[in-house]
Each structure stands twice: as structure tokens, then as C-alpha cells.
Amino acid sequence: MDVMQMTRELGRAIQEDDRFIAYNLAKQANDHDEQLQADIAAFENKRQKLSVECSKENGDTELIKSLDDEVKSLYQKIMSNRNMVVFDGAQRALEGLISNINQIITMCANGEDPDTCQPSESCTGSCSSCSGCC
Numbered sequence: 504m505d506v507m508q509m510t511r512e513l514g515r516a517i518q519e520d521d522r523f524i525a526y527n528l529a530k531q532a533n534d535h536d537e538q539l540q541a542d543i544a545a546f547e548n549k550r551q552k553l554s555v556e557c558s559k560e561n562g563d564t565e566l567i568k569s570l571d572d573e574v575k576s577l578y579q580k581i582m583s584n585r586n587m588v589v590f591d592g593a594q595r596a597l598e599g600l601i602s603n604i605n606q607i608i609t610m611c612a613n614g615e616d617p618d619t620c621q622p623s624e625s626c627t628g629s630c631s632s633c634s635g636c637c
Contacts, residue, residue: 517604523600528593549577603622606622
């Protein structure tokens with residue numbers, strides 16, 4: 504089996520992992536939550552209006568403050584929605600899995616022993632904020 508075929512096998516294994524399944528179920532719940540979708544649409548609308556007002560040379564400071572308050576309030580409402588809370592946790596778990604996989608692949612590509620290299624718990628998955636995988 505070549506490396507690309509093994510990568511496809513890894514992809515299938517990821518899709519069978521409980522974290523992937525939980526993420527997709529949570530995503531579907533979000534997609535079908537009409538109130539959450541309405542709140543997200545309202546948030547995007549207010550955020551866009553805020554952006555337009557802020558870009559004006561002489562933007563209305565009272566309007567900007569009002570829109571900013573509404574954006575923050577909608578964001579809090581969205582993030583406290585039960586489906587969004589579940590989704591956020593499931594997304595973090597899946598991102599953790601993918602981060603660990605990426606770290607192991609990177610360590611192996613740098614010559615480390617595939618059987619003994621361990622991903623770092625402190626890794627964010629973003630190489631731009633990292634001093635290197637050791």
C-alpha cells in the first residue's frame with residue numbers, strides 16, 4: 504500500500520471516529536435550529552451594518568455604539584444556545600484529534616520514530632505561533 508492509499512485509510516478512520524461523528528451530528532443540529540439560524544443571520548446583518556458605519560469618515564458614534572452592543576448581545580445569545588455549546592465542544596474535540604494527527608505526521612517527516620513520538624498537548628495546531636515540534 505502506498506502513502507496516498509494509507510492517507511485515504513486514515514481519512515476513513517477519522518470519519519469513523521466518535522469525535523467526527525459527534526461534530527457532524529452537532530453541526531446538523533445547528534443547521535436545523537431555526538432560532539439559532541435566525542440569530543446568526545441577525546448577527547451577520549448587524550455586524551455588516553457596524554462595519555459600514557465604522558468605515559465612514561464621520562460615522563455616527565451613537566449608532567456605532569448601539570450596533571456594537573447589539574452585535575455583542577447577539578454573539579452571547581448565539582454562543583449560549585444549547586446546540587452551539589454542544590457544537591463548540593464537538594468542534595474542539597475534532598480539532599484536537601486533527602492537531603494530534605498533524606503533529607505526529609510532522610514529527611515522523613522530521614525523522615522521529617512513528618511508534619514513540621507523542622503530540623504535545625500545548626500545540627494549537629497553528630505553526631505560526633510555534634517554535635517547533637520537538
